[in-house]
Amino acid sequence: MSIRIPPWFTSRFPEERMKKFCHSEFGLELFKQFLSIVGTHLFIIGNPGSGKSQKIDYFLELLCKLETIIYWDTGKDDVLPLFNFGKPIQFLIPYGCKLEIKGDLPVECIVTQVMDPGQYFDLIKKDWINIISVRNFFSDERELKKYVKAIFKGFLLKARKGMFSAWTPACIVADEAHVIMGSLRIDKSQESQDTGRDAANILKEVRSIGIRWIITSQGYYDLQGTARENAPCYVACRGTIVDRRDNPRLNWLSGFARNCEPRHGWIVLPNGEYFGRYSPITFPYFPSPAGVRIVYEGYADLIDTSETDELLLTGRMAFTDIPSELIRSSLAKDDKLEDLPDLGVYGKYVMLRKVGMKNEN
Numbered sequence: 506m507s508i509r510i511p512p513w514f515t516s517r518f519p520e521e522r523m524k525k526f527c528h529s530e531f532g533l534e535l536f537k538q539f540l541s542i543v544g545t546h547l548f549i550i551g552n553p554g555s556g557k558s559q560k561i562d563y564f565l566e567l568l569c570k571l572e573t574i575i576y577w578d579t580g581k582d583d584v585l586p587l588f589n590f591g592k593p594i595q596f597l598i599p600y601g602c603k604l605e606i607k608g609d610l611p612v613e614c615i616v617t618q619v620m621d622p623g624q625y626f627d628l629i630k631k632d633w634i635n636i637i638s639v640r641n642f643f644s645d646e647r648e649l650k651k652y653v654k655a656i657f658k659g660f661l662l663k664a665r666k667g668m669f670s671a672w673t674p675a676c677i678v679a680d681e682a683h684v685i686m687g688s689l690r691i692d693k694s695q696e697s698q699d700t701g702r703d704a705a706n707i708l709k710e711v712r713s714i715g716i717r718w719i720i721t722s723q724g725y726y727d728l729q730g731t732a733r734e735n736a737p738c739y740v741a742c743r744g745t746i747v748d749r750r751d752n753p754r755l756n757w758l759s760g761f762a763r764n765c766e767p768r769h770g771w772i773v774l775p776n777g778e779y780f781g782r783y784s785p786i787t788f789p790y791f792p793s794p795a796g797v798r799i800v801y802e803g804y805a806d807l808i809d810t811s812e813t814d815e816l817l818l819t820g821r822m823a824f825t826d827i828p829s830e831l832i833r834s835s836l837a838k839d840d841k842l843e844d845l846p847d848l849g850v851y852g853k854y855v856m857l858r859k860v861g862m863k864n865e866n
């Protein structure tokens with residue numbers, strides 16, 4: 506077989522690896538139908554522990570050399586293998602919360618606090634791995650859903666206006682998609698239906714501006730019908746169940762996927778062709794870097810904003826006018842203003858309220 510994968514792709518990876526990749530029918534088709542076509546979505550399905558998060562890494566390790574990555578943190582250490590991909594990492598977290606990465610990091614890593622949920626996608630760094638980390642910073646699932654909804658509010662509008670052209674092409678990863686996109690299987694509420702419809706619209710529209718999604722879920726039916734139709738690549742892992750009328754290929758593969766191992770799976774490409782024909786594909790394992798740990802501190806929904814909300818009404822700059830006596834009077838007995846992290850006056854004020862809350866408990 507002649508090599509038909511261009512150097513702009515092969516030059517980004519080790520030569521040995523590309524020799525194998527370019528000479529396999531699978532590598533060639535994956536390149537032609539998925540990797541080289543920006544905006545092509547991928548949907549990974551499988552029951553708990555079937556290797557979904559690990560399979561994301563298989564695609565991300567390739568895509569992070571080609572596109573900006575935006576990864577929704579599941580809060581379950583799934584982000585750790587990303588530290589081995591050689592790309593700088595930015596964590597985006599809610600304002601007033603704290604994320605600490607302990608251990609020797611193999612790449613540059615920064616943490617950015619985000620003041621307003623509407624700002625997350627404005628702060629994406631091109632060609633970096635951007636990790637949106639909100640799940641562990643909410644004590645109440647409903648508050649998390651509201652916050653995520655606020656993150657997406659305006660996303661489509663800004664996308665349509667071309668406001669993301671500074672960092673596209675990009676790949677947004679939603680592992681455990683029901684958390685951010687809602688799931689009618691888990692939650693039949695109106696809010697979940699609305700979120701599902703928004704997600705379907707986003708999938709449909711962002712493709713044309715070079716943003717793809719990788720979505721994992723425990724069930725094919727977690728996503729609304731129109732959203733599924735916009736995910737032309739699939740990976741079937743253990744426990745995939747799909748009705749024949751909805752997707753005959755996935756229905757057929759689900760018979761084989763009933764009892765397979767977490768490292769196994771089948772890939773269905775946009776033209777309906779699938780890989781894993783004679784035996785399932787064996788995906789590599791992506792380890793976490795030794796000794797690296799992430800510590801999440803604080804809850805965005807427990808910060809008492811009653812007073813700060815009032816102040817916000819008078820504009821953000823108004824915080825510079827908070828009299829230092831007011832700040833000092835919020836201090837607990839043993840706290841010193843100088844010891845608080847320097848987050849600007851507003852940040853200090855929020856931190857003070859947190860310190861106050863901690864002391865009350």
Ligand SMILES: Nc1ncnc2c1ncn2[C@@H]1O[C@H](COP(=O)(O)OP(=O)(O)OP(=O)(O)O)[C@@H](O)[C@H]1O
Pocket residue numbers: 551552553554555556557558559560767768769787788789790791
């Ligand atoms: N490619 C692989 N090679 C070897 N072991 C694997 C592989 N993929 C997954 N595993 C094993 O299966 C376990 C579960 O994998 P993973 O966390 O990716 O599953 P998951 O479907 O995302 O689970 P959950 O639904 O709980 O998030 C891993 O901790 C690992 O032990």
Ligand SMILES: [Mg+2]
Pocket residue numbers: 557558559583680
């Ligand atoms: Mg997982």
